[in-house]
Amino acid sequence: MKTHLRLFLLSAVLGVSLLLTACGGSSTSTPAASSGGTGPVTLELGSAGENLAFDKTELSVSSGQQVTVKFTDNSAAQQHNWVLARGGDDVAQKIATEGLVAGADKNYLPTDPANIIANTTLANAGQTVEVTFTAPAPGTYTFFCTVPGHYPLMKGVLTVN
Template identity: 55%
Template sequence: MKLNMRMLALVLVLGIGLLLTACGGGGGGAQTGGGQTGGATGAPEPVTIQIGSDGENLAFDKKELTVKTGQQVTLEFKNNSVAQQHNWVLVKGGESAATQIANDGLVAGLEKDYLPEDQSNIIAHTGVVEPQASASITFTAPAAGTYLYICTVPGHYPLMQGTLIVQ
């Protein structure tokens, strides 16, 4: 009898818990709906993107990424190679800007993560990522357009590159 009362109490507690969860969920759902309706004017939801190097090739495993203007982007870069160092550098400007960054990065050397002193044409970058290691960076997606991302480890650009499309 004592056990049954305990079980009854447990059922009641669980029942109230479910009720509260249901109410909370409903409220959250309504808020989310409102946010989506105002999506045209509000900032887009943050996004996490995973990209890696393509095994032992001097290439990224994704040649194209797409994000939205003003979106907070968390980029997780995994170096899948067992031998090569790599980095991920997002370039403002086209091929000539990318070539300049790669050349200046080569001169700057490993201690500067193969990045130039003048970073005015770099939107975001990781440091040099060792074989089998990972790096995570967060940046705000720039104005709509097409951007190159490259690896500036010597000899990897122009082979190692991809395109970020900002919508």
């Protein structure tokens, strides 16, 4: 009789501690409250006609802001894309080189996306493509096109405040 009671108490204690563990686990994943009053923003840019350039070379957003980039290929024949690097020109150069190897089937993007914050797919002439992402930590980031030969001509800087 006494043994049964102890077993019951033991299993009850174990059950409670399991429940506590489960609750503790879920509470840590509660998203942090958004700071500041920056709502979602849409940035529109395009290629500069037939030039290997964007029609805007400076963009700015706020850290944590939801950003949608709408990119229009204004060329009559060329493909372009819009890629945001997790860093500056050194990182962009590496992505462009790896993208060239990957080929058009992969949107001229490296297999490992670790250094890419956001990217559109390839846009054909006259096409608009878009991508939505959360603005990273404050700093400056290079955006560019990875179609072979377009970087480092076709690039700009996103400033995150």
